[in-house]
Amino acid sequence: MDAIEFNKKLRLSIFIPLLLTLTMWFVKVYEWLFDDSLVSFGIMPRKVEHLYGILFSPIIHSDWSHLWANTIPFFVLSTSLFFFYRTIATKTFLIMYIGSGFLLWCIGRESYHIGMSGIIYALATFLMxxxxIKKNYRLTALALIVVFLYGSLFWGLFPIEKQVSWEGHISGALIGLVLAVIFKNKGPQPPVILSEDDEDDETIPEEIWNAENIQKENPEDTTPTNQDATF
Structure with a gap:
């Protein structure tokens, strides 16, 4: 992949993550400017009239520190998803977004649940x-680095702090795990490791020995055709 293609792929990969990140900050700025709270738009488990919280809760945060703690992990992990899993990224992300929210709505305690952390857990678990599964250790290393930077990712799975939605974290992690198994044959594939027999194999690949690609011994007898042109 050359630099131009890489830059194009990267720009496409950050579009949705950047859009959602800006939305998260816009919501918090709105609350700050108008001294308002949108917590009631979060997920209230098992309340049918609050199902809309599945859609809105990830972009709402309790305070600036909560928002900041979620911003970088979400942006890095979601960009990684869209970069490495381009063909299934949109579908995977939507399932994470709706699936983790719905599971939280089913199992969460009776309280408003807000924040992007559930989706962060889904992304981190999926990538790791x-x-x-694919033996692609770059993806695993990337996710582990983000987990380390995120700090409390592991401990967030347990009901240690009353104000932390550990149910949301578990919901996201479970969805990420399930999706990693379902899409195990999608995205980056395991690296091909050549055996000693393969390395010693002197068989000429078909694309080389195929008669259509062999140049005639006498170049003067070769008549250029459109098949010989490089576009």
Whole structure:
């Protein structure tokens, strides 16, 4: 992949993550400017009239520190998803977004649940497990680095702090795990490791020995055709 193609792929990969990140900050700025709280738009488990919280809760945060703690992990992990899993990224992300929210709506305690952390857990789990399944250790290493920077990702799975939605974290992690298994044959594939027999194999690949690609011994007898042109 050359630099131009890489830059184009990167720009496409950050579009949705950047859009959602800006939306998260816009919502918090709105609350700050108008001294308002949108917490009631979060997920209230098992309340049918609050199902809309599945859509809105990830972009709402309790305070600036909560928002900042979620911003970088979400942006890095979601961009990684769209970069490495381009063909299935949109579908995977939507399932994470709706699936983790719905599971939280089913199992969460009776309280408003807000924040992007559930989706962060889904992304981190998906990238780590998928990387291990595919033996793509770059993806796993990337997710582990983000987990380390995120700090409390592991401990967030347990009901240690009353104000932390550990149910949302578990919901996201479970969705990410399931998706990593379902899409194990999608996205980056395991690296091909050549055996000693393969390395010693002197068989000429078909694209080389195929008669259509062999140049005639006498170049003067070769008549250029459109098949010989490079476009």
């Amino acid at each position: 497990v998928s990387g291990l």
